[in-house]
Amino acid sequence: MVSTILSLLLAFQSPIISINQLILESHDYDKKTVMIEAEVILEVLERGDHAWINVNDGTNAIGVYLPIEMTEEIKVFGDYNHRGDIVLISGVFSRNCDEHGGEIDIHATSLKIVERGYVVTHEIAMWKWIVTMFGVSISSLLLMSHRRRKTKAVKREIREFL
């Protein structure tokens, strides 16, 4: 609740910045509190009482370091079969994080789910089924005929040798 209110207050103070803009203007945003809205990718990488999440807003992707309890709200992660949860993150941006070997990252102070992720279904076009079946039939016939010719050629070579 507190983090939600904080996020909303921050939203009035600082507009949402794209990840690409953060990286391009890293000198200007260094050590400042920033706010991004992005999709959570693949899974939470737990590191003791903290964790990393990787988020992508369509312009670029970045690692976010945060206390592990903050990740509990995240349920859906982006991959081929899912659009991940869209989260609003505010935190301190570093262009050369001392704690993480000079990495560009955000140490999150708050995280809010803006839009819940969902399962993506991949429809298969009918033409793809038809063309594939046709291709498989032709290539199977060709392979069988190729193999028969090869076998005949080997037999002929053996006969000639004998």
Next chain:
Amino acid sequence: MKIDTSNWGSVCYYTGTSALIFSALFTLPIAVALLYGDWSSALDFTLSLSTSVILSIGLIRYGEHKRKSAQGLSWRHGLVVASFTWILLTLISAIPYSLSGHSLSYLDSIFDVMSGFTTTGVFMLQDLDHISQALNFWRHLLTFVGGQGMIVLAISFFVKESGSAYKFYVGEGKDVTLVPNVKGTAQWIWKISLVYLIIGTSLLWIQGMRIGLNPVNSLFHGIYIFMSAWSTGGFAPNYQNVLFYHDFLFETIGLVIFIIGSFNFGLHFALIQGKYKEFRKNIEVVSFFVSSFILSVLAVIYLNNTGMYTRSISLFRRVVYNLLSAHTTTGFGSVYAQQFASDWGGLGITVMVVAMLIGGSACSTAGGIKGLRIGIIFKGIFNDIQKLMRGERTMRIAKYHHIQDHVLDDATFRSASSIAIMYILLFTVGVILTTLSGYSLLESSFEVASVTGNVGLSIGIIQATMPSYLKIFYILAMYLGRLEFISVFVLIGMLFKGVKQWFQRY
């Protein structure tokens, strides 16, 4: 005048045979897709497999009756088979990219496949974080196979050893023979790579789980990062490349794998045979460590002075790591492309360009001019200076050690210099073209060095929105750089000759 169709017959026959063997690889992503219940990707790859089989058998049938005997094949034909096989397999392998819907055009798909085969590692795929496991597997498999060589793969499965096999093998930019026959050499290359695949993947899998990936994701990421590192490729399954993992040890395992991968297969074979001194004496290893040390020191001092990276761990993970990634022509990036442009400054970028152009070892998975040639050129120049200083009466034979002792004669020096000059020429043309397209000279140099040396680091120019003519030039640069010019030039020459004969006939 009658066109000599037996030449093209032979080329078509052997290209078709290599492509047919390669077609078997499509079954692997199909298996991955089925494992995930992903029918859409399974169909994409099945359609690609069928197309590959139909084209391959078509070429074999066309060439079968017209071809010359294998022993009768000239060097020229061997080189053309290698270069033509690369083109055909690139066109075929791009099909699943286009069918996936993640590629904006077929040209972009070809770009990505050529980048994979040549172990470059730049990409134009859209929404990489949401591509299927099967397509991700395919990308990394292509870079793994491309690193060892498609011809090497085909030769390993040839039923009969023939004199022409060695000509195909050389056409693919490899010349070291590990055992007396080329089929045995090709099989040894695969044995070495597969042993490292098991060890490297296991290490990355375990570390992947330690850093929080679930066992299945960790296994696939382990396979992908190994394939990419060993082949000095630079692809990674997610958009952030190695930045995705946020772990020093994971990056270091990758670093060790790509350094080992950039060494000559001859060196690996010598070490397997217990010839450990080879590691210390080999001109390529010496050349690699000397140039890595000098360039790393330069970059570290410069970026420390600019205040960009001040801590030793940051200097290692952000500067030395990227420099070694560039030098081995891997292309794993532990900084963002935009950071090279904004934070690395003139000297930082220049050092990276030099590292990328030098490249890794000959007959390895790496690209670039190659350490062997750089070593020979420097030793040759040093020898000439010594000759001048000692006077004409003193005779001294210069030697270098590469698997065995070799005399550094004029022909060796000339051959190494010619290839180096061709790389520099290609680089220069690329820089001019890119600069004319509106990019700065430093940015253009970085990007062109990356594609010419088959590296894969980017400063941000390579994107799906870049002009098509630049995409085509970069595809050619990757192709020429990987095959080391000669076989491609012979293919172009043969095509011109064919066209000329055709015009004379009609």
